[in-house]
Amino acid sequence: MLVRVVLSLTPSFPEPSALYTACKMVRWLSAKLGPTVASRHVARNLLRLLTSCYVGPTRQQFTVSSGESPPLSAGNIYQKRPVLGDIVSGPVLSCLLHIARLYGEPVLTYQYLPYISYLVAPGSASGPSRLNSRKEAGLLAAVTLTQKIIVYLSDTTLMDILPRISHEVLLPVLSFLTSLVTGFPSGAQARTILCVKTISLIALICLRIGQEMVQQHLSEPVATFFQVFSQLHELRQQDLKLDPAGRGEGQLPQVVFSDGQQRSVDPALLDELQKVFTLEMAYTIYVPFSCLLGDIIRKIIPNHELVGELAALYLESISPSSRNPASVEPTVPSTGPEWDPQGGGCPQDDGHSGTFGSVLVGNRIQIPNDSRPENPGPLGPISGVGGGGLGSGSDDNALKQELPRSVHGLSGNWLAYWQYEIGVSQQDAHFHFHQIRLQSFPGHSGAVKCVAPLSGEDFFLSGSKDRTVRLWPLYNYGDGTSETAPRLVYTQHRKSVFFVGQLEAPQHVVSCDGAVHVWDPFTGKTLRTVEPLDSRVPLTAVAVMPAPHTSITMASSDSTLRFVDCRKPGLQHEFRLGGGLNPGLVRALAVSPSGRSVVAGFSSGFMVLLDTRTGLVLRGWPAHEGDILQIKAVEGSVLVSSSSDHSLTVWKELEQKPTHHYKSASDPIHTFDLYGSEVVTGTVSNKIGVCSLLEPPSQATTKLSSENFRGTLTSLALLPTKRHLLLGSDNGVIRLLA
Known part of the structure; x- marks a missing residue:
């Protein structure tokens, strides 16, 4: 380090x-x-x-x-x-x-x-x-x-x-x-x-x-x-001697001092x-x-x-x-x-x-x-x-110096959370949700459709129905009741923004409202716009490739997957996912951490795994009985998917049966994120759950209090290093909780 x-x-x-x-x-x-x-x-x-x-x-x-x-x-x-x-x-x-x-x-x-x-x-x-x-x-x-x-x-x-x-x-x-x-x-x-x-x-x-x-x-x-x-x-x-006579082996002489106390003395230490x-x-x-x-x-x-x-x-x-x-x-x-x-x-x-x-x-x-x-x-x-x-x-x-009054000084909820965290062992690999409100980010006039932290976790992006993308700072401030203003507002979208992410290699932001916008988060300048080839066939899902790749993968309503390199004009690749079937619209995309495969989830519950190097479909299977709401790809060829059928399922890429299957009792899990070997889930009833990818099916659920979160939960993102949750709501306010 x-x-x-x-x-x-x-x-x-x-x-x-x-x-x-x-x-x-x-x-x-x-x-x-x-x-x-x-x-x-x-x-x-x-x-x-x-x-x-x-x-x-x-x-x-x-x-x-x-x-x-x-x-x-x-x-x-x-x-x-x-x-x-x-x-x-x-x-x-x-x-x-x-x-x-x-x-x-x-x-x-x-x-x-x-x-x-x-x-x-x-x-x-x-x-x-x-x-x-x-x-x-x-x-x-x-x-x-x-x-x-x-x-x-x-x-x-x-x-x-x-x-x-x-x-x-x-x-x-x-x-x-x-x-x-x-x-x-x-x-x-x-x-x-x-x-x-x-x-x-x-x-x-x-x-x-x-x-x-x-x-x-x-x-x-x-x-x-x-x-x-x-x-x-x-x-x-007293002229204490080293003579061991009268003492057992390993015993030190006892000396009575003028204060009446009897103390052991090691004669060998007297010189020191x-x-x-x-x-x-x-x-x-x-x-x-x-x-x-x-x-x-x-x-x-x-x-x-x-x-x-x-x-x-x-x-x-x-x-x-x-x-x-x-x-x-x-x-x-x-x-x-x-x-x-x-x-x-x-x-x-x-x-x-x-x-x-x-x-x-x-x-x-x-x-x-x-x-x-x-x-x-x-x-x-x-x-x-x-x-x-x-x-x-x-x-x-100086006998005394004042510590400067920093805007990042700990107080209120920040202090309470910090006191708890410094006592947690570094070996503790579990995510603990205490429902402590740390910061609020008001500003959107419509529902927050997506939130995405940048790689350094010092800023995050949010996309909303109000057709804007906002860049927010994530530095601690205040006592937990403070409101933070956005650092930058991107206003070039014409429709509701349903995806926002970061291309880590070139440090560009990718956002989508049916058309993909690539822009600079430091200046807000649009670098490139990718419109659908046919206005009647809009883009329905977007994902960005991990570093060192600089490509964006986009799925359109005709079940076609296209790759665009932000450094080059035109299309990089184009693949057909339907394969003669009618699986519906592509609702979600996820790229593996290595960038070697991409998985698409359809409105019918069907999922397709594609090799990005060859364009071959490695696997297609009926994963759920309802719409695929979200998919995440994890190290070790693991996929996690949620559906409107109230299920959350963990898959191995090339295995037929799921390794774990969780069922939500009341509401579908419409948003989730990953923390190590755990999944942090959110539902429209404002419930936050934590379940394991490794252990037998079990889930701890917490109901968000109205004091800490108002409105309906629409989006969720986890900061893995800081162990915080970003929660977007239908009223346009984002809350940072721990």
Whole structure:
């Protein structure tokens, strides 16, 4: 798929134009496919690829850059040195966020956040375990994506889902990060990166919600993170040994900590943990959090004094004259230009108090653009705001950004249907009709005789008794009650239009009112008109050949089948179908997907199968007892026909007996369409049915409600990729339902 192209290009750092083109194609495809298909197939695969961006120790190495390090693309609050995985994931994150911009905030909260919860969820196995490389990468990807989500959530939405973020994202991540029994495949390097990213995420949320909400909603995650320093401090004092004496095979030693809790400890992991939760890490988190939390740090973090002492030891190690950070007032430290890293944390008086590279001015957080970290340690700069968005420049320093109000944003019925669809398995091959109205297309002044989606499913055609053909856009809009205007109206017909279709190879429209019109759907210009040879012998049925063919097949009332190539003048072929019989008028035509055969259905119920290459009649048989109403040809030499005798029959081309036979109890099936191995049917009593081509005869039927569909059903077409139904009525209105 195209989404895999994005990832395959990124790690090798191709020419910028190639990567730009791949991302642009994914974005274009996301808009073209609509919200349900884009989320089910594009966004879902992009989310899977995001984990692959962080797999392996190579992707978890800091990138080397000269001069000032660029901000971390994942929105890190402290670390301004990205790892390779952050650069690789940039195009994937860009495409994911573009889908959210197209369809709105629900994409973030209903699709991305549940997937993040899945990535960080602990395994089903009980007891200590070692992460595999995929799970390790999933944790890094989850925290990175969560940082993006937080930046683009509105205040109201953030507060609504904050408990979920705390319990389904932060606490599971912290359980892995601070675990004394679970090791990381890439060792201390991966744990360090996850640690810094997690700190950044927590700090970003704190900046968004304020001190009071932090105390109410984030006390447990913040305390859990700080608590690991106390645990390691106690383990160093106890000097835990690797001696297995007194323990059974496979058992880990149990240690009682000062909080009264007894925890298992893997002595082999102590070295990894001590490499991560160093004095520098203590200083990195203590100064900003003490600034941000103020006095409530004493209530939220029981061991804040110990972490402060560890931070002071780090200051002494890099500058003996440094002050103890525990003695610094919580509102003093600033990461702006006034902060002097060599002055022991003593800020210059600028009248502001800074937090995480920002400046508090009254009740407003202002992000300075000229923050310049100096002498970064192995973890990168100690503080400063990294990129909160996907862009560059000032967008990288945003704590909050508004998603643009798109005309395609999900709301109402579109949102309800989208929520259902993203939960459906991709392996589900059945058509589910929920009778959800998504869009209305008024405009015809007469009954809609035929509807036909174009191959891309972004437009469809309709023909009516009002002698017009209209081209309609199929992009989602509104809440399900919106009405859409046609993009183009073709008015060259003189009679009621009973057929409309698309020649896929040349991208021309074919419509028929007794004479065939071939015209350009982009300009509405007539390219060719094919009149019947005798006005007393009108055309009664038309079908178009599949690509790469460019021919049109037409049946006239004298049972003659003619082929016309739209690129050449005159007739291409002419065949007589009656064969001395009098089967009546040709009511329906269908061409096989390969273009090698065409089947004609007559008003007497007779059907004739013709080889288009030789003109030979392969078979003729009495298929029904009434008029043939419609015929469809399917892959595998399968034919489906409906008749006024209330039957729907499935045939093999050269077999005498039908493979399946369905009987409608009340009304004939006058219109139907195919979805995979299923047939979606419609009757004049406004009933929609779904039956299988493979299973024994059975049919599920739904009566259309007057709220969703008014008038009498006259035509039906199915959008197989989007799984929507277009329903035409006798009052000239077309409805899009799901």
